[in-house]
Amino acid sequence: MTGFAVRPDGPARPTVRSSGSLLVDNIGELLTNAPGAEGDPLGLRRDAALLIEDGEVAWVGPARDAPPADRRIDAGGAAVLPGFVDSHAHLVFAGDRAAEFAARMAGEPYTGGGIRTTVGATRAASDGELRATVARLRGEAMRQGTTTIEIKSGYGLTVADEARSLRIAAEFTDDTTFLGAHVVPPEYADRPDDYVGMVCGPMLAAAAPYARWIDVFCERGAFDVDHARAILACGQAVGLGVRVHANQLGPGPGVRLGVELGAASVDHCTHLSDADVDALAATRVDCMCAEGGHTATVATLLPGAEFSTRSPYPDARRLLDAGVTVALATDCNPGSSYTSSMPFCIALAVREMRMTPAEAVWAATAGGAAALRRTDVGRLARGARADLIILDAPSHLHLAYRPGVPLIRQVLHNGVPQCPQ
Numbered sequence: 505m506t507g508f509a510v511r512p513d514g515p516a517r518p519t520v521r522s523s524g525s526l527l528v529d530n531i532g533e534l535l536t537n538a539p540g541a542e543g544d545p546l547g548l549r550r551d552a553a554l555l556i557e558d559g560e561v562a563w564v565g566p567a568r569d570a571p572p573a574d575r576r577i578d579a580g581g582a583a584v585l586p587g588f589v590d591s592h593a594h595l596v597f598a599g600d601r602a603a604e605f606a607a608r609m610a611g612e613p614y615t616g617g618g619i620r621t622t623v624g625a626t627r628a629a630s631d632g633e634l635r636a637t638v639a640r641l642r643g644e645a646m647r648q649g650t651t652t653i654e655i656k657s658g659y660g661l662t663v664a665d666e667a668r669s670l671r672i673a674a675e676f677t678d679d680t681t682f683l684g685a686h687v688v689p690p691e692y693a694d695r696p697d698d699y700v701g702m703v704c705g706p707m708l709a710a711a712a713p714y715a716r717w718i719d720v721f722c723e724r725g726a727f728d729v730d731h732a733r734a735i736l737a738c739g740q741a742v743g744l745g746v747r748v749h750a751n752q753l754g755p756g757p758g759v760r761l762g763v764e765l766g767a768a769s770v771d772h773c774t775h776l777s778d779a780d781v782d783a784l785a786a787t788r789v790d791c792m793c794a795e796g797g798h799t800a801t802v803a804t805l806l807p808g809a810e811f812s813t814r815s816p817y818p819d820a821r822r823l824l825d826a827g828v829t830v831a832l833a834t835d836c837n838p839g840s841s842y843t844s845s846m847p848f849c850i851a852l853a854v855r856e857m858r859m860t861p862a863e864a865v866w867a868a869t870a871g872g873a874a875a876l877r878r879t880d881v882g883r884l885a886r887g888a889r890a891d892l893i894i895l896d897a898p899s900h901l902h903l904a905y906r907p908g909v910p911l912i913r914q915v916l917h918n919g920v921p922q923c924p925q
């Protein structure tokens with residue numbers, strides 16, 4: 505069945521949903537992220553089955569109680585989990601920066617300045633070239649289990665190039681983010697105030713019809729806190745949700761700015777003060793739901809960036825112990841984290857960031873959904889979108905235990921099995 509997902513202020517994007525009913529049974533370990541028992545945020549069930557109707561989860565229960573269905577997938581005792589939600593990716597760009605990576609590995613530091621290299625290549629690319637790159641990376645991510653992805657602009661940095669970046673991104677996802685304030689482009693190097701005025705004025709006006717979110721790179725060398733606050737406030741005024749690139753390269757005010765503005769997520773969080781952690785923890789919203797609440801502002805950690813820039817990893821344990829909701833995402837971009845692999849990020853988070861495998865898998869699914877303020881993805885319960893992964897493994901533990909191994913056997917998106925691309 506083909507329908508159209510129409511956003512009130514954006515273009516129509518075709519979606520494909522399953523027709524008839526489809527039963528996935530003989531599931532050895534099912535992660536629902538719909539917790540029941542105390543201390544089990546993954547809502548883990550054994551010997552389970554899951555029924556899909558009209559692209560949604562219609563029923564979850566013991567395999568022995570499975571209802572009849574038009575079609576069946578035998579999971580063969582494998583683990584099944586929600587599709588990954590990658591809440592931070594920069595897929596609209598041209599060129600690559602492999603030489604810059606090699607130079608870093610030979611000892612040069614990462615400063616963020618290479619973003620301008622990609623800006624030049626992106627401006628020179630045709631719409632078709634940019635679209636082909638997004639399609640290639642979206643397919644690559646899907647094959648690795650990512651069923652929901654956020655895509656940012658930020659390599660155009662002119663009114664026309666930011667608008668077309670978002671227009672192309674909107675062909676692939678509902679979660680598009682306007683990042684005109686990625687860096688100050690070279691032609692505005694001596695007059696950053698003028699650039700901020702342009703971002704808040706004509707660029708935002710051209711970008712907003714294609715964007716759900718607004719984001720700023722709030723960092724020394726990019727945008728200071730006053731510029732960042734002004735830009736995010738302009739975005740909020742036209743109805744965009746707030747996200748912030750914050751505290752990646754050093755300590756700074758970005759995280760607290762995000763909290764002040766009610767951001768859905770502050771991303772990177774590599775260099776945090778106690779005040780930053782306290783501010784995030786204070787956004788906690790307690791509820792009577794099984795999860796027991798979450799923080800309204802999620803800390804999204806992007807270990808691919810620390811890997812690729814050989815930098816210290818963020819301390820996920822400190823955030824989790826303070827009660828902060830944590831998401832994991834790839835930060836997929838050609839400069840500082842050219843990976844689309846959520847399993848790779850899970851493995852890094854467990855090995856390098858003191859997360860348990862259960863915490864990391866939760867952060868890559870339900871955590872990402874929280875960072876995008878979505879309740880239809882990141883979990884497998886009645887009414888959720890039928891986005892799921894069948895692993896080539898008996899347990900989610902294998903995602904970190906067997907790093908670098910292609911463990912994604914099958915991906916269902918809106919209940920539709922995805923063909924290898």
Ligand SMILES: [Zn+2]
Binds near residue numbers: 592594749835
């Ligand atoms: Zn980023």
